[in-house]
Amino acid sequence: MSWGGGADVAGAEASPHFVIVPMMAAGHAGPMLDMARVLAGQGALVTFVTTPLNLPRLGRAPGDDALPIRFLSLRFPCAEAGLPEGCESLDALPGLDLLGNFNDACAMLRAPLVAHLREDCSTPPASCIVSDACHPWTGGVARELGVPRLAFDGFCAFSSFCMRQMNFHRIFDGVDDDRRPVRVPGFPIDVEISRARSPGNFTGPGMKEFGEEIMAESARADGLVVNTFAELEPLFVDAYEAAIGRKIWTIGPLFLSTTMPSTATTEDANAARCASWLESKKPRSVVFVSFGSLVRSSLPQLVEIAHGLEASNRPFIWVVKPGNLAKFERWLSDDGFESRVGEKGLVIRDWAPQRAILPHPATGAFVTHCGWNSVLECVAAGLPMATWPHFAEQFMNEKLVVDMLRVGVPVGVKDTAQWGVETEAVVATREDVERAVAAVMDGGEEGSARRDRAAELGRKAREAVARGGSSSRNVKLLMEHVEQKKSMA
Structure with missing residues (x-):
């Protein structure tokens, strides 16, 4: 639970302090760690929340020690959530039937995270929570601390907006054929998808309610951060932003902005x-x-x-x-x-x-x-x-x-x-x-x-991640937004 060796944390009161909470899975945590590096490289302080077994899997980059990034390792409550010990990431789960337990365990991190952020006098107060959209419990963390929450969307704008419209309009209600294509309403182009090809993450006991909780907290978020770039899917970024009435910052491809991590x-x-x-x-x-x-x-x-x-x-x-x-x-x-x-x-x-x-x-x-x-x-x-x-x-x-x-x-x-x-x-x-x-x-x-x-x-x-590119500009605009929120607090 330490800052990078080159970070001057004590004298960084004026810098925004981002608290990043990734989903505990390699495909989710990796891009958010890249985002942490991008923000820290622009002068922000970053607390990256992880767990003991996930910390060594993150893959440290050669320049990480010179960046103001703190890796905050919280104990993952496997036993309390009914998980076998060691199930601290999605890929460690023995089966889909434990996905609900895993989500419950993640939500149990709320109290210890708030306690750490309130009691740690060695760091400035949090300015913003940036969390995986699949962590709706972090909305409560942000409200307890009185700071904005930004939802990090690990999907592209096309798929995220499509899923939002599918869920919002409940397009499969009353459809008894899993392979029958159903039109997605309110989408900028004609798209049809069948239940058989739709996302299967929210199946099983409690998963429908969990999906609705994710949607509700994303709607309350101060905005969305998406690992894509404006030139890749401009029509869908603009339509998504208009539909949710929130700012979307496209800041990818994040991995192009950072040094290649070292490996085992x-x-x-x-x-x-x-x-x-x-x-x-x-x-x-x-x-x-x-x-x-x-x-x-x-x-x-x-x-x-x-x-x-x-x-x-x-x-x-x-x-x-x-x-x-x-x-x-x-x-x-x-x-x-x-x-x-x-x-x-x-x-x-x-x-x-x-x-x-x-x-x-x-x-x-x-x-x-x-x-x-x-x-x-x-x-x-x-x-x-x-x-x-x-x-x-x-x-x-x-x-x-x-x-x-x-x-x-x-x-x-x-x-x-x-x-x-x-x-x-x-x-x-x-x-x-x-x-x-x-x-x-x-x-x-x-x-x-x-x-x-x-x-x-x-x-x-x-070009998007190069100096002056669309994603590079959006990183600066994102930091300015958080700084403005901080000054108004």
């Missing part, structure tokens, strides 16, 4: 292996396949992916996170897949340096689950995508990528998976995989136009 020894080994392998490949020849930190694929589905990649006859890096690693390793051994593909394919277990692989000159396309962090990293790298959504808002992200930005080719998955529940079903065949890879790597006129559009988006992403 095992991750360094994978990074070195990937870098060496990529250097041996021709420019834009490699397909990168990865489905994020939460997806766990069944063995039958992994077999289909393997054979599809082999049939595509393209060099590939495939990041595998099987539901059962031992079964997958036995299959690899019995099938001889790695021996057959040889140097043409690289199979990485569990983790790969995605941010280094995507912009590498040898990488030509990304087969992705359409999690927003992955989409944004691919956009910034200027690459086209083959889209394979699984759950949450990923089918909506696919619509943005394929239909609006026109930089993606769908693999053809029809229904959302249920996070935390592994099934033996095969949702995409080897033929689907082979076809999608061929399409996204196509050298014809359509593929060339797709790559040109992707490269242009990559240029705009880098």
